[in-house]
Amino acid sequence: MNQTILKLRQTGEPVLRQPARPLSEEEIHSPEIQRLIVSMRDTLRDAPGVGLAAPQVGFSLQLFIVEDRAEYQQDVPQEQLAERGRLPLPFQVIVNPKLTIIDPMPKLFFEGCLSVAGFSALVPRAAKVRVEGSDEKGEQLLIEAEGWHARILQHEIDHLQGKLYLDSMLPRSFMTTANHARFWRDKPVCEVCAALGLNFSQILNPSSY
Numbered sequence: 001m002n003q004t005i006l007k008l009r010q011t012g013e014p015v016l017r018q019p020a021r022p023l024s025e026e027e028i029h030s031p032e033i034q035r036l037i038v039s040m041r042d043t044l045r046d047a048p049g050v051g052l053a054a055p056q057v058g059f060s061l062q063l064f065i066v067e068d069r070a071e072y073q074q075d076v077p078q079e080q081l082a083e084r085g086r087l088p089l090p091f092q093v094i095v096n097p098k099l100t101i102i103d104p105m106p107k108l109f110f111e112g113c114l115s116v117a118g119f120s121a122l123v124p125r126a127a128k129v130r131v132e133g134s135d136e137k138g139e140q141l142l143i144e145a146e147g148w149h150a151r152i153l154q155h156e157i158d159h160l161q162g163k164l165y166l167d168s169m170l171p172r173s174f175m176t177t178a179n180h181a182r183f184w185r186d187k188p189v190c191e192v193c194a195a196l197g198l199n200f201s202q203i204l205n206p207s208s209y
């Protein structure tokens with residue numbers, strides 16, 4: 001099978017900082033967009049990653065895909081999966097999304113991005129969200145998500161607004177993925193915060209800001 005692996009744009013490319021434009025229903029059905037979706041899926045699986053937004057492959061369009069395969073989670077300890085509320089997520093295409101925060105209580109975990117290759121950082125994200133939009137057939141979608149799914153959706157929708165996790169991360173936690181694996185990956189987030197000089201309870205209690 002012929003696969004097209006698209007070039008992943010890295011932070012600093014203007015397209016990652018532009019608000020993406022919505023797609024018309026006619027455009028969603030067009031062969032160009034249908035081809036783009038297939039190429040984005042191939043690119044995401046090749047990376048591999050759990051989410052990819054069109055601006056990350058150079059298209060300033062309100063379109064993203066998600067997929068968190070069971071095989072990606074095989075080597076992650078059970079307690080980490082449970083803590084993050086991370087479950088296998090089938091491949092899904094989301095066009096023209098509108099995000100509503102249902103539970104704003106922040107959850108704090110390390111997050112990475114295919115457009116900030118080789119780094120990760122702690123990013124607070126709302127616990128529960130609703131996303132309305134359409135799928136690749138132009139049919140209406142309504143997703144309610146919590147846990148890791150909610151984090152992925154917020155991360156991808158940020159891309160469509162020209163935002164990167166760099167804008168909302170805790171800067172003191174920004175690190176190479178190699179150092180994350182070497183020093184921090186297996187420690188509880190509260191312990192990581194203490195060691196990095198971050199006030200964990202203040203971060204998780206927005207009313208104290």
Ligand code: ZN
Nearest residue numbers: 112113114115
């Ligand atoms: Zn990203």
